[in-house]
Amino acid sequence: MSLKFKKAIIIGGSKGLGKAISTSLKEIKVKTIACSRKEIDTSNISSVIKFCKKYREIDILVLNTGGPPPLKFNEINIEDWRKYFNQLFLSFFILLKNIKIKKNGYIFYISSSIIKEPGDSLIISSSLRSAMSSLLKSYSLEKSSQGITAINIAPGPFKTNRVKQLVKNLRRYEKSLPTKKIGNPKEIGEFVRFIVQKQIKYISGSTVYFDGNLNKSYN
Numbered sequence: 001m002s003l004k005f006k007k008a009i010i011i012g013g014s015k016g017l018g019k020a021i022s023t024s025l026k027e028i029k030v031k032t033i034a035c036s037r038k039e040i041d042t043s044n045i046s047s048v049i050k051f052c053k054k055y056r057e058i059d060i061l062v063l064n065t066g067g068p069p070p071l072k073f074n075e076i077n078i079e080d081w082r083k084y085f086n087q088l089f090l091s092f093f094i095l096l097k098n099i100k101i102k103k104n105g106y107i108f109y110i111s112s113s114i115i116k117e118p119g120d121s122l123i124i125s126s127s128l129r130s131a132m133s134s135l136l137k138s139y140s141l142e143k144s145s146q147g148i149t150a151i152n153i154a155p156g157p158f159k160t161n162r163v164k165q166l167v168k169n170l171r172r173y174e175k176s177l178p179t180k181k182i183g184n185p186k187e188i189g190e191f192v193r194f195i196v197q198k199q200i201k202y203i204s205g206s207t208v209y210f211d212g213n214l215n216k217s218y219n
């Protein structure tokens with residue numbers, strides 16, 4: 001099938017990294033449904049269930065959403081865990097369970113490079129995204145025989161609203177990075193486009209650290 005008949009759903013596709021993915025896929029004529037919270041709010045399970053009734057199957061699914069606040073261990077309360085468990089984990093499980101990915105389709109999950117190196121802040125993010133990364137791996141093992149390719153994209157700092165909210169002095173922060181640059185969201189968009197356009201399949205089940213060498217580990 002030609003790419004112009006392929007359809008992609010991008011959760012959290014109205015801004016930042018999700019928008020960059022949507023823009024890149026549109027350039028190769030993939031029909032994209034780029035969602036904001038108005039279409040699906042992943043912190044609200046009824047909104048997710050409603051969304052699944054509307055879209056039963058798709059060629060490409062991008063699992064992305066807003067990030068949680070940077071809270072330290074003692075600042076996190078039970079309600080925070082409940083909200084972000086829904087937002088960052090349970091909703092994605094429901095989407096994967098209810099939206100069929102067509103044969104030879106793709107799933108891209110936007111996690112974070114902190115799944116490799118959790119810190120003393122952003123604990124909700126590193127914990128729940130590690131769990132989701134594990135779930136995606138299990139899902140991809142089951143779906144591999146159908147040619148479904150699942151890739152976990154683990155970004156470091158990229159120039160979006162999210163990073164502007166988290167970092168006070170962007171210029172100083174940029175200078176502290178190994179590449180001296182904050183990532184350009186377009187690169188993640190182009191990476192996804194390349195994988196889809198070239199029908200790269202054997203990368204399935206991998207985590208791609210897109211972090212400009214921020215993590216010091218080689219694996």
Ligand SMILES: NC(=O)c1ccc[n+]([C@@H]2O[C@H](COP(=O)([O-])OP(=O)(O)OC[C@H]3O[C@@H](n4cnc5c(N)ncnc54)[C@H](OP(=O)(O)O)[C@@H]3O)[C@@H](O)[C@H]2O)c1
Binds near residue numbers: 036155
């Ligand atoms: N940028 C980075 O440096 C970076 C690094 C590592 C990880 N990440 C993670 O990657 C994801 C995307 O980041 P970004 O920088 O692109 O963020 P962003 O620019 O703030 O965009 C967030 C996107 O997610 C949507 N969204 C927010 N809350 C949502 C919810 N409850 N349900 C569904 N959609 C929701 C937003 O839609 P609306 O239009 O409705 O606001 C928007 O489309 C985040 O989870 C972030 O934590 C980002």
